[in-house]
Amino acid sequence: MGNRIIKIFDTTLRDGEQSPGASLDAGEKVEIAQQLERLKVDIIEAGFPISSPGDFESVKLVAGNVKNAVVTALARSVQKDIDAAYNSIKKAVAPRIHVFLATSKIHREYKLKKAREEIIKLAVDAVKYARKKVSDVQFSPEDASRTELVFLAKVVEAVIEAGAKTVNIPDTVGYSIPDEFSKVIHYLINNVPNINDAVIAVHCHNDLGLAVANSLTAVVAGAGQVECTINGIGERAGNASLEEVVMSIKTRKDFYKGIKTNIDNRQILKTSKMVSRLTNILVQPNKAIVGSNAFAHESGIHQDGILKKRETYEIIDPKDVGFKESRLVLGKHSGRHAFKEHVKKIGFNLTDEKLEKAFESFKIIADKKKDVFDEDIIAIIEDEISSVPETFILDYLNVTSGSRPNIPTATVRIKKDKEVYQDAACGDGPVDAAYKAIERICKVRVELVDYNIKSVTRGKDALGEVSIKVRSKKKSVFTGRGTSTDIIEASAQAFVNALNKIVSYDKKKSKSDSKI
Numbered sequence: 001m002g003n004r005i006i007k008i009f010d011t012t013l014r015d016g017e018q019s020p021g022a023s024l025d026a027g028e029k030v031e032i033a034q035q036l037e038r039l040k041v042d043i044i045e046a047g048f049p050i051s052s053p054g055d056f057e058s059v060k061l062v063a064g065n066v067k068n069a070v071v072t073a074l075a076r077s078v079q080k081d082i083d084a085a086y087n088s089i090k091k092a093v094a095p096r097i098h099v100f101l102a103t104s105k106i107h108r109e110y111k112l113k114k115a116r117e118e119i120i121k122l123a124v125d126a127v128k129y130a131r132k133k134v135s136d137v138q139f140s141p142e143d144a145s146r147t148e149l150v151f152l153a154k155v156v157e158a159v160i161e162a163g164a165k166t167v168n169i170p171d172t173v174g175y176s177i178p179d180e181f182s183k184v185i186h187y188l189i190n191n192v193p194n195i196n197d198a199v200i201a202v203h204c205h206n207d208l209g210l211a212v213a214n215s216l217t218a219v220v221a222g223a224g225q226v227e228c229t230i231n232g233i234g235e236r237a238g239n240a241s242l243e244e245v246v247m248s249i250k251t252r253k254d255f256y257k258g259i260k261t262n263i264d265n266r267q268i269l270k271t272s273k274m275v276s277r278l279t280n281i282l283v284q285p286n287k288a289i290v291g292s293n294a295f296a297h298e299s300g301i302h303q304d305g306i307l308k309k310r311e312t313y314e315i316i317d318p319k320d321v322g323f324k325e326s327r328l329v330l331g332k333h334s335g336r337h338a339f340k341e342h343v344k345k346i347g348f349n350l351t352d353e354k355l356e357k358a359f360e361s362f363k364i365i366a367d368k369k370k371d372v373f374d375e376d377i378i379a380i381i382e383d384e385i386s387s388v389p390e391t392f393i394l395d396y397l398n399v400t401s402g403s404r405p406n407i408p409t410a411t412v413r414i415k416k417d418k419e420v421y422q423d424a425a426c427g428d429g430p431v432d433a434a435y436k437a438i439e440r441i442c443k444v445r446v447e448l449v450d451y452n453i454k455s456v457t458r459g460k461d462a463l464g465e466v467s468i469k470v471r472s473k474k475k476s477v478f479t480g481r482g483t484s485t486d487i488i489e490a491s492a493q494a495f496v497n498a499l500n501k502i503v504s505y506d507k508k509k510s511k512s513d514s515k516i
C-alpha cells in the first residue's frame, strides 16, 4: 500500500450538529474547533452558513480562530450558498468551499427533478464559481453510493476538470456494504481519467452500522481523506466515528501497512468528552475507544489476564487515547487476583487469611449489589481487621414487621461452638425484636446506649453500616459494627459483634484476674 497519510476531515460541527437534538452556539463551536486542532485533524467542516444567520456567524468565528487546520463550509451548488460559504470562511488561514449536489436516480427524479446532463452542468458551474473565490474546492455527489457507476464517474471527471481538488464520495444513507463500497472507489480510480488530479474522500453514514468499515475499506482501495465525527454523531444513525477510524488504522498497522493519520490520539478522550458535554449527546458505555466500559473488565478470568499481561484482553493501551488506566470493575464475576490488587491499591495490607475472609464477604455483597464501590470494600476490610473472636455467629435472621396492629417479631439462629441455637422474640420494632432474640440466645444482658445507621455507598442497593454502643452488666461500654445491604441484618450483626467483644473482654479479664 506504500506510505500514505490519510487526511482526517472532521464534520462534527456540520454533520455532527445535524444530530437530532444537538445544537451548538458560536462559542461552543470555537471551543470544539480549538480542541479539534489539538487533536490535529486536517480539515474542520465548521457548518452550513446559508442554513441560518447564526450558523453563518459561528462558521465565521471558527474560521477566525483556527490556526492551522483547513476550515471548510458547506454549500449547495447554487451561487447564494457559495457566496455565504465564502464570506464565512474567507478569513481562515486555509479556506475551503465544499459544494454538493445529489447524483443518484432517486434524488434526480424525485428531489431535484433534473436530468443527468443538467446535474453535470450545475455541478461544474458551482465548482467553477467556487474556484473563482478560493483555490481549495471540494465537491460531493450526494448519495454517490446509490448512483449509477458510469454516471458517477462522468460527474467526478467533470468536477475535477472544473477545478475540484477533492472529490468526496458520500454513502449518504448508509446503504453500502464494505465490499461494494470498495468496488466503487476502485471503479473511479480505474475509470476516471483525471482522478490523480484530486484527492478521493469518503463520507459514510452509519444506518447499517457500517460507516467505519466502509471508510476503512475505501482507504485500502485508495481514498486519501476520511470524513468523520467525534463519537460518530451525525444525521440519523450518525457518521463514521473519528476515534474508531483513527485507532483502527493505528492499532492494525500490520494490516494497513504504511498508512497513517496526523491525529494525536492522546487527545481523543478529551475531545469525546467535550463534544458529548456540549452537544448533550451521551456516549454509550460500550462505545468503542471512548465508552466508559471500553477499558473496563469485570470477569475474573479477564481481570487475572490483564493483571498478568494487559495485552491478553486489551488491543489498545488506554493511555494512548487519554484514559488514565484500564479499570478492573469489582463485581460478582471478579476473582481473588483482582480483589487482592484492589485491596492493596486502596491502602490495605492484609494477611492471606484475612484477605481470604474479606474476599468471601466481598463475594456475598457482590451477589447482592450491582456495583461494589471502594467504600463497600473498606467497610468489609474494617470488619475483618477489627478481629474479635467470633464466639457467636449470626446464622439466620427473619423479621416480620409492618404497620400496626402487626407486632414486629424476629426469629434468630446463632452458632456457638458448632452448636446452633434458635429463638424468637417480639419488640417495639424489627431491630428491637432481633436484639431481644439475640440477647436471649447468647445469655448476655446489655443496655443499648447508642444506635447509628449510615449508608456507606450510593444507590438503592447501597451498603448500610450500623454502629452501636452497648453497656454491659459490669457497666463497661462496648461498640459493635455491622454492614449489609439489609439494614436489619446490619443491625443484628452490629449487636452480635458487640456481644462477642464483651465475651472476649470477660475471658481475657478472668484470665488476668486468675494470675493475680
Ligand code: KIV
Pocket: 015, 074, 100, 140, 142, 143, 168, 170, 171, 172, 173, 203, 205
Ligand atoms: O451525507 C452526505 O451526503 C453529506 C454531504 C453533504 C456530503 O453530508
Ligand code: ZN
Pocket: 015, 170, 172, 203, 205, 235
Ligand atoms: Zn452526511
